[in-house]
Amino acid sequence: MSGFSLADLEIIVARRAQASPDESWTAKLFAAGQAKAAKKLGEEAVETVIAAIANDRKNLTDEAADLLYHLLVVLKIADIPLADVMAVLEGRTAQSGVAEKAARVPS
Numbered sequence: 001m002s003g004f005s006l007a008d009l010e011i012i013v014a015r016r017a018q019a020s021p022d023e024s025w026t027a028k029l030f031a032a033g034q035a036k037a038a039k040k041l042g043e044e045a046v047e048t049v050i051a052a053i054a055n056d057r058k059n060l061t062d063e064a065a066d067l068l069y070h071l072l073v074v075l076k077i078a079d080i081p082l083a084d085v086m087a088v089l090e091g092r093t094a095q096s097g098v099a100e101k102a103a104r105v106p107s
């Protein structure tokens with residue numbers, strides 16, 4: 001498995017936002033604006049749900065990738081760093097104490 005992460009993709013999205021809309025899907029979404037990008041995110045969410053209900057592993061994997069990419073585009077247009085979202089998730093983990101409990105489970 002490669003070390004490619006959502007943080008890497010966030011950097012790519014930020015860079016490609018500066019490209020020409022003629023050569024970049026990312027730039028096209030930025031040029032179209034948040035309403036179009038968010039609509040696209042919604043479509044990808046629906047496609048992900050359909051793949052999940054159909055128990056179609058290949059399609060679900062592909063649609064999940066589309067969903068995460070479009071989520072990063074929407075977050076970038078809204079000027080919300082992925083780190084802020086991760087901080088919310090980390091905070092919830094800390095509140096529930098799950099991380100400490102998991103650390104205590106013998107391997």
Ligand SMILES: N=c1c2ncn([C@@H]3O[C@H](COP(=O)(O)OP(=O)(O)OP(=O)(O)O)[C@@H](O)[C@H]3O)c2ncn1[C@@H]1O[C@H](COP(=O)(O)O)[C@@H](O)[C@H]1O
Nearest residue numbers: 009012013016017019023024025026027043065066069070
């Ligand atoms: N991860 C993605 C990614 N996932 C999905 N997509 C694009 O999202 C689009 C949406 O898929 P659809 O099939 O729904 O789109 P469509 O039918 O062509 O569009 P509509 O006619 O529905 O508007 C497709 O054009 C996909 O290529 C992505 N486009 C870009 N990336 C990443 O962004 C980087 C930069 O891409 P560009 O901005 O295109 O240079 C790439 O190297 C990738 O890392």
